[in-house]
Amino acid sequence: MPLKLIRRNGTGNYYLRGNVAGSNIYTSTGTSDHQAAENIRIRTEAQILERASLGRRATVTFAEAALNYMNTGGETRFLAPILKHFGRDTRLAEIDNAAVNQAAAKLYAGAKPATINRQLITPISAILTMAAEDGLCEWRKLRRRRVSDKKTRWLTPEEFETLAAKLDAHLVPIIGFMIGTGARVRETLTLQTSTLYLAQGQALLTDTKNGAPRMVRLPGRAVEMIETRELPEMGTAFTTNKGLPYAIKDNTGGQIRRGFNNARDAAELGPDVTPHTIRHTWATWHYAQNRDFGALLDLGGWSKADVANIYRKIAPDDLAERLLAHGWDYRTAGRLDALQQSPLRIVR
Structure with missing residues (x-):
């Protein structure tokens, strides 16, 4: 028999009930409007008949x-x-x-x-x-x-030092965290104080691009940058120059772009340097010192190797030593003073 429209107790949404081409149907239309429900009835019945004659695949x-x-x-x-x-x-x-x-x-x-x-x-x-x-x-x-396949822009240690010196005070911890962990802007600005473990040089990111939480590691120099500003006792770890949480709208860096661009221009780095360039820089630096592609993928939160593979090919041979000269050591997590005695070892 054809499908009929019915209502439970005469009120609420309409339901479809009946048997069409051997299929018993009893389902809600999701609407209490009779005309809309009738349109759904006609369409559903036609689809069932068509499938019965042509097959599900068609x-x-x-x-x-x-x-x-x-x-x-x-x-x-x-x-x-x-x-x-x-x-x-x-x-x-x-x-x-x-x-x-x-x-x-x-x-x-x-x-x-x-x-x-x-x-x-x-x-x-x-x-x-x-x-x-x-x-x-x-x-x-x-x-x-x-x-x-244009060149991926990343900062040399010397370029980063120039940029860091021009940052507004409230941006120093943010950029310090990003360059230390490779976190994206959104991942950084949604970081909670409760999951930032500075004594251990670690942080747990929960609002990530792929939805999977991940633990990241901070070199001592990044911890120093974060500690240049007092952090809130609770809530988001990084705040605006007025001490307020950032409004999270997207992952393009728009929340910090103006201040970042001002520092970039003052450092004479050029418009190709954006907040996301910091992530490219972290990946290049991290691989230059560790030569561990698996760790790069895990810490960077990439689900596909081809996205991160470019960072294996763009660093000069002396980058690892130059990073150490500027106080950047990505080989172990923790504070700078605990790492200064550690000799550089690169596995090729």
């Missing part, structure tokens, strides 16, 4: 495949705008390079190729791959955007 939707992906532990971080764009009725078979290009134009107009790859193409590809493994669609490969 009619499964992208939204259904995405739900299956999420229910099995798939990464959900960038899915919300994608699902909203494709809606509930776009078929999985319709998701191809043309559909992705249209989504990119609407969702990420003006975005960098790497952003489109990471936040659009990678999530869609993951859903398609799982769907293909489940026999819901053919295997297909989406075309990724070409990412420029």
Whole structure:
């Protein structure tokens, strides 16, 4: 029998009930509006009949495949705008390079190729791959955007000292923490005083880019920079020049950009130096002294090795010694005075 609209006790949301093509249906429409519920009834019934005649593979939707992906532990971080764009009725078979290009134009107009790859193409590809493994669609490969291989900007020890000398007082601990741990701006500004262990030269980051908490290690010189300003007893460890927590909006460094740029310009470093350059610098310095790629991946919070691999190739041979000359020692965590007697050892 066709689907009917019913209400429990005559009030609330409408429910669909009935049997279509051998399938017993009893589900909420999610709306108390009769016309909207009727539209859902018609669409649902048509989809069931179509699937019965053509098979699930021909009619499964992208939204259904995405739900299956999420229910099995798939990464959900960038899915919300994608699902909203494709809606509930776009078929999985319709998701191809043309559909992705249209989504990119609407969702990420003006975005960098790497952003489109990471936040659009990678999530869609993951859903398609799982769907293909489940026999819901053919295997297909989406075309990724070409990412420029321009030089990664990092600071030499000498450049960093010049920058540090120009920082406003409230930025010294923030940049000190970032250069000591490789933490991103958001990860730094959301750090809680309760998880900053200066005596041990460690900190636990909980609001990370990939959602997984990670422990980071601070060299003594970074601890010294952090201790130039009294930290709050509770709440976020790093605050504005007025002692207030930073408003967290994104991970682009916007919260500290003005002050950082003022110091950068005073240091005559150029516009290619941004807050995120500090993360590039940490990675370059850390690998130069440790030659431990596994530790670099773990401490930096990268899930894919290819992202961090560039830092293995860009440092000059004398960087490790130059860092020591400026008081930077990434080989062990802890305070500077405990490390000054430790000879430099590089494993190649």
